[in-house]
Amino acid sequence: MTTTDPQALPLDPEEARRVRVAKLERIGRWVLPLAIMLLAIWLWDRICVWNEIPRYILPRPGEVLATLYTDAGLLFGSLLTTLRITFLGLLLAVVGGVGLAVLFAQSKWVEMSFFPFAVILQVTPIVAIFPLINIYVDNQTAKLLLCAWIVAFFPILSNTTLGLNSVDRNLLDLFKLNGATRWQELWHLRLPGAMPYFLGGLKIAGGLALIGAVVAEFVAGSSGQSSGLASRIIEAGYRLNAPRLFAALILISFTGIVIFLVMSLISHLVLRNWHESALKQDR
Amino acid sequence: MLQEGPATAGEAQGRGRSPLLMLRDVGKSFSNGVVALRNVDLAIREGDFLSLLGPSGCGKSTALRIIAGLSTPTTGLLDWRGDARGRSDIGFVFQEPTLLPWASVFDNVWLPLRLRGVSREKAAPAIREMIERVHLTGFEKAMPRELSGGMKMRVSIARGLVTKPRLLLMDEPFAALDEITRFRLNNDLLELWQEQRFTVVFVTHSVFESVFLSNRIVVMAARPGRVFREIAVDAPYPRDEAFRTSTGYAALCREASGVLGEAITLGGGVHDDH
Numbered sequence: 001m002t003t004t005d006p007q008a009l010p011l012d013p014e015e016a017r018r019v020r021v022a023k024l025e026r027i028g029r030w031v032l033p034l035a036i037m038l039l040a041i042w043l044w045d046r047i048c049v050w051n052e053i054p055r056y057i058l059p060r061p062g063e064v065l066a067t068l069y070t071d072a073g074l075l076f077g078s079l080l081t082t083l084r085i086t087f088l089g090l091l092l093a094v095v096g097g098v099g100l101a102v103l104f105a106q107s108k109w110v111e112m113s114f115f116p117f118a119v120i121l122q123v124t125p126i127v128a129i130f131p132l133i134n135i136y137v138d139n140q141t142a143k144l145l146l147c148a149w150i151v152a153f154f155p156i157l158s159n160t161t162l163g164l165n166s167v168d169r170n171l172l173d174l175f176k177l178n179g180a181t182r183w184q185e186l187w188h189l190r191l192p193g194a195m196p197y198f199l200g201g202l203k204i205a206g207g208l209a210l211i212g213a214v215v216a217e218f219v220a221g222s223s224g225q226s227s228g229l230a231s232r233i234i235e236a237g238y239r240l241n242a243p244r245l246f247a248a249l250i251l252i253s254f255t256g257i258v259i260f261l262v263m264s265l266i267s268h269l270v271l272r273n274w275h276e277s278a279l280k281q282d283r
Numbered sequence: 284m285l286q287e288g289p290a291t292a293g294e295a296q297g298r299g300r301s302p303l304l305m306l307r308d309v310g311k312s313f314s315n316g317v318v319a320l321r322n323v324d325l326a327i328r329e330g331d332f333l334s335l336l337g338p339s340g341c342g343k344s345t346a347l348r349i350i351a352g353l354s355t356p357t358t359g360l361l362d363w364r365g366d367a368r369g370r371s372d373i374g375f376v377f378q379e380p381t382l383l384p385w386a387s388v389f390d391n392v393w394l395p396l397r398l399r400g401v402s403r404e405k406a407a408p409a410i411r412e413m414i415e416r417v418h419l420t421g422f423e424k425a426m427p428r429e430l431s432g433g434m435k436m437r438v439s440i441a442r443g444l445v446t447k448p449r450l451l452l453m454d455e456p457f458a459a460l461d462e463i464t465r466f467r468l469n470n471d472l473l474e475l476w477q478e479q480r481f482t483v484v485f486v487t488h489s490v491f492e493s494v495f496l497s498n499r500i501v502v503m504a505a506r507p508g509r510v511f512r513e514i515a516v517d518a519p520y521p522r523d524e525a526f527r528t529s530t531g532y533a534a535l536c537r538e539a540s541g542v543l544g545e546a547i548t549l550g551g552g553v554h555d556d557h
Contacts, residue, residue, distance in 0.1 A: 168381055170377045170379065170381040171381050171383070173348075173351075173353050173377075174381065174394075176353060177351055177352070177353065177373060178371075178395045178398040178399065178446075179398065180398045184398055188394075188397070188398070189383075192383070192385050195385070273426050274384040274426055274427070274428060275384070
């Protein structure tokens with residue numbers, strides 16, 4: 001990409017300008033959001049000071065950070081609980097979503113018959129379904145998992161189904177011509193072909209699993225002895241412990257960001273050799 | 284319908300005598316009322332390089348799919364001769380390279396053997412040989428996206444030939460390539476054909492390509508798709524760049540163009556679909 005030809009001509013003004021803009025853009029991509037973030041935090045701090053807002057209404061950023069440190073044992077223990085539900089939920093969503101998608105891919109009839117159920121499950125707000133789950137399921141963990149699963153599995157199912165069906169017609173013919181079995185067609189053609197779609201679904205599902213886990217705990221929290229981050233937030237709300245509330249909130253956001261980054265990394269690593277979405281623009 | 288052209292070209296080569304596959308009164312119509320093919324009689328002889336030449340909509344691709352067994356004829360039948368094994372004895376090269384984007388060149392060429400249950404180790408010598416024959420040695424580990432259009436097409440040809448098929452079907456394989464690449468692939472394909480002695484059915488809409496490559500050109504007409512006339516290309520093989528610029532080649536092209544022109548007028552195909 002950066003091979004230099006010894007006989008290269010000096011850059012003309014237009015090309016030089018293009019290089020300069022590209023360089024600025026590269027720096028700006030990191031510096032700008034960071035600067036704005038710092039500015040916002042500083043403004044938050046100033047607003048608290050200027051308006052003399054009491055700490056139980058809006059704590060100063062420094063205070064939140066201090067709470068994150070002093071309450072670390074409590075908060076990170078809760079984070080672990082939430083993470084456990086999130087990842088188990090995501091795992092089940094992957095297994096269920098891909099499993100159902102593969103089943104759908106076996107026959108148009110199966111897909112036509114059952115896909116509407118998946119849609120219904122997806123469009124009904126999870127908070128509205130939860131009271132039912134509360135009646136039917138005893139185990140607290142199972143309740144939360146079920147919620148996280150319902151929220152997270154749909155993007156994986158719909159994306160993977162789309163991917164399994166978006167196979168190159170010519171390649172399908174080639175497989176047929178070479179006497180491939182259904183299994184070979186699935187394993188060597190449809191599943192690898194669906195990978196970019198699946199990974200796109202996974203990226204969405206990772207965030208949704210976290211949301212599902214937190215929302216479920218919010219609705220279930222009052223009735224159980226769960227100790228995830230959502231329970232901490234409710235608890236802190238009752239006690240007017242705003243610094244801890246904020247600390248827990250920041251942890252959840254941070255977790256969401258990390259999950260997204262991890263999913264993006266997985267996607268990049270899997271697709272970097274072949275898929276357009278993972279290619280560097282070196283041409 | 285079929286006008287048996289004199290088989291001199293084939294006989295001059297000492298090949299193309301015994302029939303490999305006969306299409307007998309093959310017709311194909313689709314549910315939307317389109318008659319893609321009607322009353323097609325065609326004898327494909329062992330060692331032929333047979334081009335199906337015609338305007339778009341003349342059913343040449345449909346004919347190819349029927350020969351491959353990817354589509355069933357509405358009327359008529361396919362008559363395989365001798366010990367040909369039908370579908371499993373066919374290699375297919377599509378208009379696009381249609382490689383598996385997630386697999387290396389080596390694994391792409393392996394695919395047909397893999398689907399037949401041949402392990403990577405056992406298939407390796409055949410794969411390496413094929414990759415060498417299409418002049419891609421050194422690119423075994425390359426991914427399709429790293430290759431140029433011509434190189435991808437070479438991989439596709441290697442994949443089509445790795446099972447040592449009796450019959451290679453090619454559906455306008457070089458239509459999307461630039462002229463320089465196309466000429467080079469034409470030469471290399473002919474070389475392969477002479478070395479390995481498989482039979483080729485080659486769909487094209489290029490008069491020049493069909494004359495350069497084939498010993499028989501079957502010109503087809505549209506609406507309904509049918510065989511219009513057969514042209515025997517008597518020029519001897521090997522054909523090289525000298526042939527491409529010879530007066531004989533030019534005369535043959537003129538003849539084929541004339542026949543194609545007649546076929547187009549007959550089929551009412553003045554307004555093109557594209």
